[in-house]
Amino acid sequence: MIRTLNLATVFALTAMFAVNASAQNIVGPGQPHNDLNKKVVQFCLSNEGKTIDRGECWDVAAAALKYADAKHAVDFDFGQKYDWRSQQILPGDIIQFGVSKLESSGQITQHTAVVLENQGNKKLRVAHQNVGGKRFIVFEVMDFNTATGQIDFSHPVLPQGASPRPAATTTTPTTPAMQPKKQDAAKAGFPEGYFQLTTKSGENQKLVLESAPLILQPNGNFTGMWWKATPIENMAGYFYLTSQFLAEKNQVLESSDGNNSAVMVLNEKYSGTMWKAVPAGDGYFHLTTLPMESQNKVLNGNVGKDAGASAVFQGTPYMVDKNSAGPGALWKFIPRPRE
Numbered sequence: 001m002i003r004t005l006n007l008a009t010v011f012a013l014t015a016m017f018a019v020n021a022s023a024q025n026i027v028g029p030g031q032p033h034n035d036l037n038k039k040v041v042q043f044c045l046s047n048e049g050k051t052i053d054r055g056e057c058w059d060v061a062a063a064a065l066k067y068a069d070a071k072h073a074v075d076f077d078f079g080q081k082y083d084w085r086s087q088q089i090l091p092g093d094i095i096q097f098g099v100s101k102l103e104s105s106g107q108i109t110q111h112t113a114v115v116l117e118n119q120g121n122k123k124l125r126v127a128h129q130n131v132g133g134k135r136f137i138v139f140e141v142m143d144f145n146t147a148t149g150q151i152d153f154s155h156p157v158l159p160q161g162a163s164p165r166p167a168a169t170t171t172t173p174t175t176p177a178m179q180p181k182k183q184d185a186a187k188a189g190f191p192e193g194y195f196q197l198t199t200k201s202g203e204n205q206k207l208v209l210e211s212a213p214l215i216l217q218p219n220g221n222f223t224g225m226w227w228k229a230t231p232i233e234n235m236a237g238y239f240y241l242t243s244q245f246l247a248e249k250n251q252v253l254e255s256s257d258g259n260n261s262a263v264m265v266l267n268e269k270y271s272g273t274m275w276k277a278v279p280a281g282d283g284y285f286h287l288t289t290l291p292m293e294s295q296n297k298v299l300n301g302n303v304g305k306d307a308g309a310s311a312v313f314q315g316t317p318y319m320v321d322k323n324s325a326g327p328g329a330l331w332k333f334i335p336r337p338r339e
Contacts, residue, residue, distance in 0.1 A: 036065075036070045036092065036155075036156040037091060037092025037093065037155070038092060039064075039068035039070075039092075040065065040068050040156055041091045041092045041114075043064040043067040043068065044116060044137060045127075045271060046291065047291075048127070048137050048139065048271070048291050049138075049291065049295075050136055050294065050295060051129065051136045052129060052136075055135030056129070056135075057111050057112040058073070058076075058112045059129070060114060060129050060137060061073055061078055061112050061113075061114055068156060069159075070159070071156070071157045071159045071160075076096050076152075077154075078094035078096065079094065080155045081152050081153065081154050082153060082155060091115050091116055091117055093153050093154060093155055093156070094156065095112065095113045095124075095126065095153055096112055096151070096154070097112070097113075097149075097151055098152075099149050100149030101149055102147050103143060103145070104143040105143075112128065113128035114126060122143065122145045123143050124144060125140070125141050126140055126141075128140070189276075189277025189278070189285050190229035190333065191335040193336060194227065194228050194244055194335075194336040195226070195228075196209070196227065196333070197209040197227055198301075198334060199216070199301035199329070200328070201301070201326070201328045202216050202301055202328070203332060205218075206218060207219070210222070211227070211242075211243035211246050211253075211264055212246060212264065214253075214261075214316055215302075215315050215316055216301050216302065216315070222245070223244040224243050224245035224246070225243070226336060227242070228244065235274060238274040239276070240275070241253040250266055252265065252273045253273065254270065254273045255273075255288075255291075255297075255299065256319070257272070258291075260318070261313035261317065262317045263316075271291050272289050272290070272292075275288070276288055276289070276290075276293065284331060285331050285332070285333070286299075286325070286329060286331070287299040287331050288319075292319050296323065297321060297322065298322045298325055299319060299331070300317060300319070300326075300328045301328045301329065301331070302317050
């Protein structure tokens with residue numbers, strides 16, 4: 001199973017964009033701007049496992065800069081180069097390898113990568129493609145402590161004559177600017193408190209999603225059948241999904257990589273565990289995760305209790321293309337009656 005990126009430390013680093021001004025030089029058009037870095041990271045996170053353009057390594061950085069409305073990549077010019085050995089490396093910066101060598105990665109020649117996370121001590125989690133024959137975005141930790149050869153780091157910059165777009169905000173004059181706004185599960189599609197999950201094809205059979213095992217089962221009113229959506233801080237509209245039975249084990253629902261079945265996993269805050277409920281009409285919803293949303297994939301409830309040995313994933317829910325999804329991908333929430 002391919003795990004998606006752990007975002008906790010990425011968002012913990014947001015404060016870094018406001019410090020070390022000598023390293024960032026955020027002064028206006030033609031110079032680095034922290035919002036650009038954030039958008040570059042967002043592009044990579046949303047496209048994990050996806051082939052960008054031709055599948056070449058350069059294409060990831062070029063597409064990410066375009067998405068961020070930054071100065072476009074020209075040859076191997078990705079913005080403002082800086083001395084990465086003495087200055088702070090930021091998530092969203094672009095790395096260009098010439099002929100170089102890393103102890104963790106071996107010999108590297110003419111390769112491009114994007115910094116996702118600075119783990120400290122010159123260890124960086126990066127996004128890149130065309131690596132080991134994989135012509136799609138993968139994430140990897142690279143150790144630059146013993147790096148030798150030609151390696152350039154660049155901050156994304158605004159195009160000449162451009163002005164930074166004001167950052168979106170949901171705060172009010174009486175709300176501290178750095179205080180995240182509390183999310184309301186009901187407004188985002190999920191009911192508040194515990195609820196059961198069924199599909200349009202399964203509700204007539206009174207099937208609901210059981211968490212252990214993860215499959216549609218006849219409703220037995222068990223704790224493994226009662227789910228709860230927990231809002232994710234700084235990720236408006238996204239929630240962790242767990243059951244009453246597995247909450248004490250800190251397990252949540254994960255979409256996997258879109259090529260395998262969904263699973264219950266220990267909550268390590270991977271993007272594949274960040275769920276969104278998208279209205280589909282008539283009280284039904286499509287369920288998707290942060291990385292699967294960009295691939296237009298939604299959760300399919302599968303064939304539930306009637307699954308045989310030849311059934312896809314033996315009846316375990318899995319991700320399907322939204323455009324061809326049937327009633328098994330239309331979910332309905334059944335709130336627990338108030339006592």
